[in-house]
Amino acid sequence: MARRASVYAALLVALVAATVASLALGAVEVPVGEVLDVILGHGGGGPQQQIVEQLRLPRTIEALVVGAALGIAGAVLQGALANPLASPDVIGVTGGSGFGAILIIILFPGSIALLPVGALAFGLLAAALVFGFAWSGRNRGSASKVILAGIAVLSLFTAATTGLLAAYPERAPSAIFFIAGGLTTSGWEDLREIWPYFAAGFLVAALLIRPLDRLALGDDVAASLGSRPQLTRLAAGVAAALLAAASAAIAGLLGFLGLVVPHVVRMAGGTATNTFVVPASALGGAALLAAGDTLARPLRAPIEMPVGPFMVVLGVPLFLWLLRRAV
Secondary structure (H helix, E strand, C coil), X not given: CHHHHHHHHHHHHHHHHHHHHHHHCCCCCCCHHHHHHHHCCCCCCXXXXXXXXXXXXXXXXXXXXXXXXXXXXXXXXXXXXXXXXCCCCCCCHHHHXXXXXXXXXXXXXXXXXXXXXXXXXXXXXXXXXHHHHHCCCCCCCCHHHHHHXXXXXXXXXXXXXXXXXXXXXXXXXHHHHHHHCCCCCCCCHHHXXXXXXXXXHHHHHHHCHHHHHHHCCCHHHHXXXXXXXXXXXXXXXXXXXXXXXXXXXXXXXXXXXXXXXHHHHHHHHCCCCHHHHHHHHHHHHHHHHHHHHHHHCCCECCECCCHHHHHHHHHHHHHHHHHHHHC
């Protein structure tokens, strides 16, 4: 318990530090004291207050929500499928969301406002196809069947995306930022449209924490304790699909977070219980994405670099260090 408490404390400190840094740092630095005044409603006006309120605050909130969503999505999938390599990619959400966004960018460049809708719709469609195949025929709802169906659907949408980019090479550069994964300063508009999907995903994931702990004991034991393993896996897939598709609609393809954050949390906390892993993954994912976005922002200012590649560079050394210590 002491080790888990120390991990929670470290994650909370990291989250607060990343949030303050995200609001204060950038092409224009704002003193931390003035950032706190703006947040508390005591700002004195002026350009720095506008930068914090209109540009950085919504972007920081998006980073925290998306990071938490992807951390939780990876945690519930890895718990439900008993597979440490499980992530939103496994249920096809990443491939579907990528195809939906690229479809809008390539074929409807004049309707770029529909990009989040396309990413969300096709991400959920991909997950629905995976669930439909996995829950049909023999051995329905098994972890191996979900994983194999996810690989097939991911390959299908990846091939379709590649075909679109090859057919319209002159429009491909517009899709790079989404594929790389990055946050924008578009204000609250995207969150206003997508928040119900985040809320539904967070709620389902919270309700699954104890059933996932029982599922870790094995399907037979979980069933004897009153759980329904197949229904638990289906609900976990739905929660992960909602969270991952909503995240892709806002921030593009950031699949790395959902894979690595639950691993880091388990190794740091020394436990695989979902009562600890799921909320800790939310804190870790939010802190990592906010920190990564803050560090990526000034690299080539005023040009904004996508956070996806930089976040991988930031997270992989930490992950490998923890993995080395664990092994």
